[in-house]
Amino acid sequence: MTRDAATRDRLITAASRLFGKEGYRRVTVREICREAKANVAAVNYHFGDKLGLYREVVDQAIAVIRSGAAAAREGGAGLPAEDRLRHYVHAWLTQLLGGADTHAWIHGIMSHEMSEPTPQAPRIGREAIRPRIEYLSAIIAEILACPVTDPRVRRGTMAVQSHCLWYGRLPRIQAFARAAFPDWPNELADGLAPLADYIAEFSLAGIRLRTPTVGG
Numbered sequence: 001m002t003r004d005a006a007t008r009d010r011l012i013t014a015a016s017r018l019f020g021k022e023g024y025r026r027v028t029v030r031e032i033c034r035e036a037k038a039n040v041a042a043v044n045y046h047f048g049d050k051l052g053l054y055r056e057v058v059d060q061a062i063a064v065i066r067s068g069a070a071a072a073r074e075g076g077a078g079l080p081a082e083d084r085l086r087h088y089v090h091a092w093l094t095q096l097l098g099g100a101d102t103h104a105w106i107h108g109i110m111s112h113e114m115s116e117p118t119p120q121a122p123r124i125g126r127e128a129i130r131p132r133i134e135y136l137s138a139i140i141a142e143i144l145a146c147p148v149t150d151p152r153v154r155r156g157t158m159a160v161q162s163h164c165l166w167y168g169r170l171p172r173i174q175a176f177a178r179a180a181f182p183d184w185p186n187e188l189a190d191g192l193a194p195l196a197d198y199i200a201e202f203s204l205a206g207i208r209l210r211t212p213t214v215g216g
Contacts, residue, residue: 011047014033024050051119058120062128075087089196107169144156144207156206167195
């Protein structure tokens with residue numbers, strides 16, 4: 001690896017951690033270069049500016065998210081809809097929690113983009129989140145034997161997503177969780193599989209109710 005390539009990689013690694021922790025707006029180019037042990041002009045040289053570096057970090061985050069969604073689709077290929085949903089929950093929780101330390105920067109960037117969106121937010125929604133939502137929506141529509149536009153599909157999709165995301169956030173909100181739920185046991189003590197099983201079966205039970213459509 002050339003010296004330029006090594007510097008570029010260090011900048012991306014440092015920026016990924018800092019953007020994930022603090023968000024785009026709170027991180028300075030000087031901080032990134034200090035952590036990357038690079039000259040302060042290196043960001044402009046390799047990426048044009050801070051936003052260019054952030055775009056590169058977002059590109060890598062989107063690639064990881066899309067690879068997880070693709071693995072869920074491939075693993076569930078050919079299975080009945082309910083089994084595809086089970087596989088989806090297991091695969092996504094594994095991505096959210098199985099590599100919690102490795103992917104902490106990605107979860108941080110997603111959280112910051114939801115609370116303080118940057119110009120990259122629409123692309124993240126379109127390229128990283130929408131394919132996952134469309135896949136899960138198609139599964140739920142098949143289970144319900146209804147069009148994907150049925151409001152029950154939208155609500156069911158958001159219910160599954162929200163349930164998984166709550167547990168996916170636990171490693172980053174431990175202090176809050178301990179204060180809010182002091183008597184609750186560690187639900188991850190026995191690993192991911194029992195939790196994923198519960199979320200999947202809970203979701204399927206709600207979907208199977210086939211609640212009549214109310215409103216739009």
